[in-house]
Amino acid sequence: MARGGHYDWSLPAEGSTAFITELMRPIGTYLYGRKNYETMSFWEAPDLTNMTGPENQDFMRIWQSADKIVYSKSLESVTTQKTRLEKDFDVQKIQELKKKSDKDLCIGGPTLAALAIRNNLVEEIHLFVVPTTIGNVIPVIPVLPKDIVLRLELIEERRFSEGWVYLNYRIQI
Numbered sequence: 001m002a003r004g005g006h007y008d009w010s011l012p013a014e015g016s017t018a019f020i021t022e023l024m025r026p027i028g029t030y031l032y033g034r035k036n037y038e039t040m041s042f043w044e045a046p047d048l049t050n051m052t053g054p055e056n057q058d059f060m061r062i063w064q065s066a067d068k069i070v071y072s073k074s075l076e077s078v079t080t081q082k083t084r085l086e087k088d089f090d091v092q093k094i095q096e097l098k099k100k101s102d103k104d105l106c107i108g109g110p111t112l113a114a115l116a117i118r119n120n121l122v123e124e125i126h127l128f129v130v131p132t133t134i135g136n137v138i139p140v141i142p143v144l145p146k147d148i149v150l151r152l153e154l155i156e157e158r159r160f161s162e163g164w165v166y167l168n169y170r171i172q173i
Contacts, residue, residue: 013160016128017055023126024059027066028103031094031116034072036109037083044080066103071112091119114142117150117171124170125152131163 012020032040042048043063048056068083078085089112098105098121107113107122116122125141144150156168 013162013164016160016164016166017059019158019160019166020128021055021059021062024062024066024106026104027062027106028101029067029069029097029105030063031105031107031112032068032070033109033112034070034075036112037068037070037072037075037078040068040108041078041080089115091115091121094121110139110142114139117142118144118148120173122171124155124168127167127169129165129167 030040040063043060048060064081066082068078068080070078070083070085071087071089072085073087075085094105094116107116113122113125141150151172152169153172154167155170156166158166160166
């Protein structure tokens with residue numbers, strides 16, 4: 001939170017919601033940590049349908065239609081449809097899920113992404129740079145052991161208003 005507990009730093013840049021919706025359209029399963037899940041669960045609020053415009057409605061439908069797996073040792077239950085809770089991030093289960101799924105998987109949040117990158121589960125990184133810094137920042141791209149080299153190939157970039165930049169990298173092994 002910034003400035004008195006407000007999230008105004010994260011308001012979408014012009015055109016970003018439709019762009020993000022298209023990125024999310026092929027997603028079949030979201031993998032979230034607790035904080036990211038709690039943030040995203042907003043998209044299943046009962047009164048959201050009346051609160052948002054067409055761009056947000058499209059995103060909401062896509063998000064709600066996908067499966068969600070939340071990894072948390074502290075959560076006792078989840079509040080959204082098509083969601084299950086797992087206590088541990090099991091690399092083997094995720095490898096099996098990737099093989100079986102005919103749709104893409106999306107990992108939300110840097111902590112889970114770090115685990116996935118360290119275990120060669122990630123093929124691409126989609127990164128939005130928002131020119132705001134908040135205290136207690138977790139690195140977006142994880143600090144890796146010295147014997148692991150992460151090579152990224154830039155395959156797409158796009159600029160938005162408010163200084164937002166989208167970067168899409170393919171991980172080269």
